Amino acid sequence: MREDMLQGALQARSPGDPAVPAIELRALCKSFGTLQAVNHLTLSVEQGEIFGLLGPNGSGKTTTINLISGLSTPTSGEVQVMGYEVRRHVRRIWQMLGAVPQETALYEELSAWDNLDFHADLFGMVRKEKKARIMQMLELVQLQERKRSRVSTFSGGMKRRLALARALLHDPHLLYLDEPTLGVDVQSRRAIWDYILSLHKEGKTVLITTNYLEEAQALCERIAILDHGKLIAVDTPEHLKQTYGGSVVELETVQPSTVVDDIRQLPGVKEVVQEGTRLQITTQAGSAVVPQIITLVTGQGELRQIAVREPNLDEIFLRLTGTALRD
Amino acid sequence: MHTFRSSLRVIWACLKKDLKSARSEPLFTLVSIILPLNVLLLMSLLVISGGLAPTAVVMQDTGPLAQQFYTAMSQAHSFVLQQATVEQAEALIEQGRIVAVVTIPADFDARIRQHQSVAVGVKINNLNTDFTNDIRRAVPDAITQLYQQQGGASPIKVALQEQNLRSQDIALFQYSAMPLIVLLLVVSGLVSSSLAAASEWETRTIKELLLSPASSGAIITGKVLTGFVTTVALGVLVLGVGSLLGWVQPQGVYWLQVLLILALVALFSAGLGVALGALLQRIQPVGSAAIVLALYLFFLTGGTAVLAFDPGWLQTVATFVPLYYGRHALEMAIFYQSSDQLPRDVVVLAGSALLAVGLGILAMRRGMADSQ
Numbered sequence: 001m002r003e004d005m006l007q008g009a010l011q012a013r014s015p016g017d018p019a020v021p022a023i024e025l026r027a028l029c030k031s032f033g034t035l036q037a038v039n040h041l042t043l044s045v046e047q048g049e050i051f052g053l054l055g056p057n058g059s060g061k062t063t064t065i066n067l068i069s070g071l072s073t074p075t076s077g078e079v080q081v082m083g084y085e086v087r088r089h090v091r092r093i094w095q096m097l098g099a100v101p102q103e104t105a106l107y108e109e110l111s112a113w114d115n116l117d118f119h120a121d122l123f124g125m126v127r128k129e130k131k132a133r134i135m136q137m138l139e140l141v142q143l144q145e146r147k148r149s150r151v152s153t154f155s156g157g158m159k160r161r162l163a164l165a166r167a168l169l170h171d172p173h174l175l176y177l178d179e180p181t182l183g184v185d186v187q188s189r190r191a192i193w194d195y196i197l198s199l200h201k202e203g204k205t206v207l208i209t210t211n212y213l214e215e216a217q218a219l220c221e222r223i224a225i226l227d228h229g230k231l232i233a234v235d236t237p238e239h240l241k242q243t244y245g246g247s248v249v250e251l252e253t254v255q256p257s258t259v260v261d262d263i264r265q266l267p268g269v270k271e272v273v274q275e276g277t278r279l280q281i282t283t284q285a286g287s288a289v290v291p292q293i294i295t296l297v298t299g300q301g302e303l304r305q306i307a308v309r310e311p312n313l314d315e316i317f318l319r320l321t322g323t324a325l326r327d
Numbered sequence: 328m329h330t331f332r333s334s335l336r337v338i339w340a341c342l343k344k345d346l347k348s349a350r351s352e353p354l355f356t357l358v359s360i361i362l363p364l365n366v367l368l369l370m371s372l373l374v375i376s377g378g379l380a381p382t383a384v385v386m387q388d389t390g391p392l393a394q395q396f397y398t399a400m401s402q403a404h405s406f407v408l409q410q411a412t413v414e415q416a417e418a419l420i421e422q423g424r425i426v427a428v429v430t431i432p433a434d435f436d437a438r439i440r441q442h443q444s445v446a447v448g449v450k451i452n453n454l455n456t457d458f459t460n461d462i463r464r465a466v467p468d469a470i471t472q473l474y475q476q477q478g479g480a481s482p483i484k485v486a487l488q489e490q491n492l493r494s495q496d497i498a499l500f501q502y503s504a505m506p507l508i509v510l511l512l513v514v515s516g517l518v519s520s521s522l523a524a525a526s527e528w529e530t531r532t533i534k535e536l537l538l539s540p541a542s543s544g545a546i547i548t549g550k551v552l553t554g555f556v557t558t559v560a561l562g563v564l565v566l567g568v569g570s571l572l573g574w575v576q577p578q579g580v581y582w583l584q585v586l587l588i589l590a591l592v593a594l595f596s597a598g599l600g601v602a603l604g605a606l607l608q609r610i611q612p613v614g615s616a617a618i619v620l621a622l623y624l625f626f627l628t629g630g631t632a633v634l635a636f637d638p639g640w641l642q643t644v645a646t647f648v649p650l651y652y653g654r655h656a657l658e659m660a661i662f663y664q665s666s667d668q669l670p671r672d673v674v675v676l677a678g679s680a681l682l683a684v685g686l687g688i689l690a691m692r693r694g695m696a697d698s699q
Contacts, residue, residue: 071537071698091540099538105531107344109351114344121340122539124333150351166535 020083022047022174022205023068028077030063030229037063039229040077045222047082047173050196050206052220054213056321060229061209065176068207069097082173095123098172100163102179108152112143112162115151116169123170137165141195157188164195174205181215193218213313223313227321237313244316246270249281249290249308254301262296277304282311334545341549342556345523349557359515360561362618363507370503370631380426380461382406383416385448390436392473396447399472400429405465420450426458427451429466442482497662501574503631505661508565508575509592509654510625515561516596517603517617520554524604524691525613533698547601547691551684554597555590562589575661584660584669591676592653596621598683605690624650649679 023045030038038060045051055061066072067079070090079086081093106115116134125133138144141161151159160180167175180196181189196219199206210216216223217237224234233240246268253259256279263281264272268289271282283289290308297303349356384397401408411419416428430448432438438445449466453459474481527533536546566585569575577585600617607613627644628651629637645651656672659665 069538071534094538094540097538099534101531101534103531105534107348107532108530109348110344114347118340118344119535119539121336122536122541124336124540 020047021045021080022049022082023051023207024078024080025064025068026078026080028064028067028079029075030060030067030072031075037229038067038074041226041229041231043224043231043234045205045207047205048200048203049222050200050208050220052216052223053207053209053226054211054216054223054317055226058228059226059321061226062178063229064226065178065207065209069099069176070094095170096173098167098170098175100160100167100175100177100180102182104159104163106151106159106163106166109150111148111150112138112154113147115162116166119166119169125170133169133171137169140168141165142191155185155188157184157191160184160188160192161195164192168199172204174207175199176207178209179211180208181210181212213317217313225317225320232320240313240316241310244319246282246284246311247308248311248315249283249293249306250278251281251293251297251306252278252304253297254304258300259296263293266292266296282315330542334542334548337541337545338549338552341546342552345550345553346556348523348526349519349553356515356519356557358614358618359511359518362514362621363511366510366631367504367507370507371500379407380405380458380465381409381424382427382429382462383409383411383419383425385413385416385428385430386410387433388431388435392436392439393431395476396431396435396469396473399469399476400466402472403465403469405461405468420452423452423454425452426454427462493663495662502662504569504574505658506625506629506631506654508562508569508589509628509650509657510621511565512558512562512589512592512653513596513624513650514618514621516554516558516593517600517621518614519557520550520597520600520687521604521607521613521617522600522610523550523553524601524687524694525608525610526604528608528694528698529610533695537695537698543692543695544688547688550601550604550691551594551597551687554600555593558593558596559590562593577660578664581660581664581666584666585657587673588653588656588660588676591673591680592650594680595649595653595676595683598680598685598687601687602683602690605687605694608694624648628654649676652676 021044023043025041025043028038028041028043029036041060041064053061053064063072067074068081068086070086070093073087082096084092086093107118110118113134116137117130120130120134135144138147141164143158143162143165146154146158151162154162164177164180167177177196181192184192193215196206196208206219208216208220220237222234222236223240225232225240233244235243254277256274256277260272260274260279263269263279266289268284269281270284273280281293290306294303294306382400384400386393386397397408397410400406409425411428413430416425416430419425420428428448428450430450432445432448435445435447447466447470449462451459451462471483471487474483475486527536536543563586566575566589575585599620603617603620604613607616627641627648628634629641629645634642634645634651652672652675656669656676659667659669
């Protein structure tokens with residue numbers, strides 16, 4: 001009976017069990033002296049999800065990642081990865097985690113093959129499978145022809161791809177990518193995005209921190225926005241736009257100043273920004289308020305141009321945190 | 328058993344990786360060879376230039392006693408002699424190409440046979456006291472030798488009775504070259520292992536190590552072994568070359584003594600190097616600090632001089648430097664085929680090596696914990 005219960009508990013914790021969140025943070029706090037780097041963070045990332053962690057510098061992203069990967073110990077709260085409590089099972093978690101740090105951190109004086117070979121040995125990969133797996137990863141990132149070249153001769157994009165191959169070599173359940181396309185040319189960026197999306201198809205959980213909102217929008221199924229160690233918002237990019245964005249109306253008129261106050265009074269208008277003859281109006285009510293805006297503007301003069309669009313993530317981020325992401 | 332095998336694999340992987348890195352970036356490995364080689368070269372120049380005084384001998388008498396005197400001078404190990412005419416000798420000393428002109432007068436043999444005093448002319452280019460004093464000591468020494476060869480017929484009744492403490496004479500160059508093997512071992516061990524450790528932080532690859540399930544003990548052991556293997560290999564190579572050139576020639580079982588001491592010094596240096604690398608965590612300062620530390624350790628044990636003739640305070644300091652014991656054991660084995668005080672030397676060196684490795688492990692663990 002006890003054996004059955006134990007077996008059941010182990011099965012429930014199995015990384016393959018989709019019921020177990022890939023990452024679960026409960027009231028997580030981390031302080032450095034008086035600085036509260038992570039402040040009661042509660043968050044759950046499902047298995048097989050591509051999840052983005054966004055925030056300006058100093059928002060607590062790196063500290064959160066360090067807590068998840070067991071490189072740092074929380075002041076309070078709990079971190080579970082694939083159902084395992086990080087503090088108690090840190091080595092098991094390292095075995096399940098693949099990481100691509102921002103600085104790439106490859107052995108530049110060694111060849112691509114030697115870098116992967118060393119990683120395979122560190123992770124105790126079976127010798128018989130090692131060669132085939134290294135070759136497979138090099139083919140995945142299209143570096144098989146450069147396998148004997150020194151990494152120092154690689155471009156930034158090639159290094160990123162190699163770092164990705166290294167992180168995937170031991171077939172981790174959870175992949176963490178810190179700024180995966182930072183300093184990478186457009187072609188490599190596209191290729192890396194494709195690899196990440198292909199991992200998603202394989203059912204891997206991917207955690208991304210990025211400063212490129214375009215990247216988060218293109219890759220992530222859900223995004224968490226952090227600021228000053230606190231969770232500001234977490235949702236799909238579309239929901240975030242709907243919830244925090246509304247619509248943006250951009251128009252050009254002859255005398256915008258005469259109608260600005262009237263537009264601000266309209267129901268559903270959140271913000272009006274004037275730049276010369278141009279107005280940028282953020283509305284909560286989608287495009288329903290647009291006819292009223294047109295009426296007001298044409299009543300005072302000529303309406304030269306009008307466009308209605310969805311807000312981008314930059315604008316939502318700015319609205320939520322009061323700061324641009326690159327600050 | 329599985330954990331033990333996994334650890335061995337990680338140790339081997341770290342060792343292999345660091346050796347490949349060192350081979351790819353040979354600059355610092357070269358530094359560890361170049362530094363002792365430079366000291367050796369400098370010392371050779373000093374020995375060559377400062378050892379024997381170039382002297383011209385004007386043989387105005389060619390009788391057997393004059394010839395004997397010339398031979399006594401040539402065996403005095405103080406001169407490089409050349410025979411010259413008065414004019415040639417004058418020209419050479421005027422040009423500053425010789426230290427002295429020794430003139431054996433025409434009546435040298437005749438006057439000695441008649442028990443009359445004879446003046447051997449010595450003109451000295453008293454450029455510096457080192458050479459001047461060599462001439463002032465060596466010419467009278469040759470005169471004494473000349474009279475000693477006459478046995479009972481010699482009017483000088485005071486004779487030198489030499490007793491040698493050691494079984495063989497050791498040339499100054501050979502004697503001074505041996506400590507350089509110790510310097511080579513220390514520089515190599517310190518430089519290679521400190522760089523292997525520091526480079527993980529500088530290139531930020533420490534994160535790769537931290538996020539792997541490999542035990543930190545195995546990773547650190549791999550680092551220490553890198554320094555150890557590099558140093559032992561270099562030491563064996565230098566000993567081999569030295570042996571072929573006849574500079575170091577331990578006999579039979581004393582080769583084992585030399586190899587044991589070499590291994591202990593290498594382990595001591597490698598442990599200390601890992602500690603240094605983990606503390607500084609940057610390649611440039613670590614490279615410089617390792618060389619400076621190696622030089623200090625080397626000179627605190629007497630450098631290429633004879634420590635026993637150095638000031639008392641330096642001798643006291645040297646007893647606290649483990650290399651002192653390494654140097655002593657190597658000297659005994661290489662020059663005198665002796666195991667005098669070997670147990671003491673081995674115990675101190677082994678203890679110091681373990682302490683240094685412990686220090687390396689501690690510093691590396693602390694560095695890794697701080698990086699988390």
